[in-house]
Amino acid sequence: MNIQKLKTDIEKGKIAPVYFFYGDEKYLIDEATRFVIENSVSPEVRDFNLDIFYGNEVDISRVIDIAKSFPMMAERRTIAVKEAQKISAKDLGNLADYAHAPVKSTCLVIAASTGQIRGKAFSALKKDAVSIAFKKLYDNQVPAWIKEYVSDNNYSISDAAARKLHAHTGNSILKLVNELEKVFLNLGERKDITESDIQMVVGFNRNYTIFNLYDAVGERNINESLTIINHLIEHGEIPTTIIIRLTGYFSILLKILFLQRSGQNDADIAKLTGVHPYFVRNYKRQASNYTLSKIEKVFAYLLEADRNLKSSYQKSDLIMDLLIYRIISQQSGMGETHDIR
Numbered sequence: 001m002n003i004q005k006l007k008t009d010i011e012k013g014k015i016a017p018v019y020f021f022y023g024d025e026k027y028l029i030d031e032a033t034r035f036v037i038e039n040s041v042s043p044e045v046r047d048f049n050l051d052i053f054y055g056n057e058v059d060i061s062r063v064i065d066i067a068k069s070f071p072m073m074a075e076r077r078t079i080a081v082k083e084a085q086k087i088s089a090k091d092l093g094n095l096a097d098y099a100h101a102p103v104k105s106t107c108l109v110i111a112a113s114t115g116q117i118r119g120k121a122f123s124a125l126k127k128d129a130v131s132i133a134f135k136k137l138y139d140n141q142v143p144a145w146i147k148e149y150v151s152d153n154n155y156s157i158s159d160a161a162a163r164k165l166h167a168h169t170g171n172s173i174l175k176l177v178n179e180l181e182k183v184f185l186n187l188g189e190r191k192d193i194t195e196s197d198i199q200m201v202v203g204f205n206r207n208y209t210i211f212n213l214y215d216a217v218g219e220r221n222i223n224e225s226l227t228i229i230n231h232l233i234e235h236g237e238i239p240t241t242i243i244i245r246l247t248g249y250f251s252i253l254l255k256i257l258f259l260q261r262s263g264q265n266d267a268d269i270a271k272l273t274g275v276h277p278y279f280v281r282n283y284k285r286q287a288s289n290y291t292l293s294k295i296e297k298v299f300a301y302l303l304e305a306d307r308n309l310k311s312s313y314q315k316s317d318l319i320m321d322l323l324i325y326r327i328i329s330q331q332s333g334m335g336e337t338h339d340i341r
Contacts, residue, residue: 001132003032010039015076016130017102021111022122023134027174027278032132033080033111034277038267040107041078049077055086055112064098067106077106084112089119096124137173142166145173149180150193157193164195168202174278181276182211185252186245200237208232210242214249218286222328229320239316243306243323247299253287254295260284294330301326 009015019036021029041049049071053063063081071077084092095110102108110125114133125131137145146162157165169175182201183193201209208231216224233239252273259269269284270277290298305323309316 001130003028003132003134006032006130006132007035010036015040015107017104017106017108018099018125018129019107019109020099020125020129020131021109021134022114022126022131024114024136025134025173026113027177028134029111029113030082030278032134033082033109036107036109037078037080040076041074045072045074048072049074051078052080052082055081055083058087058091060087060091060094063108064094067098067108068103069106071105075105078109079106080109080111082111084110085114089121092119092121092125096121096128099125099128137171139166139171142171142176146176146180149177153180153184155184155187155191155193158195161193161195161198164198165202168198177276177278181279182209185248185274186210188248208235210237210245213242213246215282215286217246217249217324217327218253218283218289220289220328222325225324225328226321229324230317233317233320239309239320240306242320243302243309246327247302250290250295250298250302252283253290254292256283256287257290257292257295260287297330298327 006019015036019032021032023029037050037052051063051066058081063079066077067079069077081087081095084095087095095108099108099110110129114122143159143162143166146165147157150157150162165176165179169179179198179201183197186197186200187193201211208228210232213225213228213232216228229242232242252275255273256269259272264272266280266284267277269275270280273280273283275283301323305319308314308319312319
């Protein structure tokens, strides 16, 4: 089976009692596991019918006991055993024995890297479960994968831009997704990705991109932030464009703070902010470094810097340095300081 067939079957309501996802592409394994979970057990009953375990700390006998029990107030219960390559050969054999005669009202997902998993149990799981191997892409497959991923997210990308991203990022799907999600956030209302859009993300130096600036500012690292912003300006980034990007970044942090306050979970936060679910945790951590009142001040600093860039006699690099210093230190004026936190 392949991932497209898996999704088609599940969307039609054909949910297997056991899935076995394995291979070298952890990102795709995680995405497949997430898809099964989201479509096999409804959110309102997940507290009673969803269990997630990890191979380095799981009691397989407990997993099997849960798998053999009936769901509560639902058609099905779902269990995910992640990082199954870390469980013992004996425990893996017990899972394989269960997979040979599974309970139909349970959906068990076993996810593993093949780097450390072999033997009879591995072969048995591949035979008895719905199995998919997630292998690393070959060089000639990467551009097509990029275009498909971009299209699935309702964007388009030129062949030249796809080749540029591949050249800078390599064959790791996780890295490709990371860079593409940054591109999506950077596009605003546009839907067509060009070479220049890729260049803004990958940068002239892998350590100095607009998204490295987001991370440095989000973590309130003033020295790193100043280094990155000066490098960006030296290599042709327009200061007013940087301000627009920072405004968008802090708008996302502000939304996250409000959504957390209203009790939204990570999946809801991803949908409502446009941040890929894989990176929500990083954004939440950065948002925790700022309060609502601090972000309000940040917007004021950004507006003031934009005005100064368009009308002031000061050099643009000095205006941007002061902007970064005020954002991170929350200094409202020279000589008037406030607590960083």
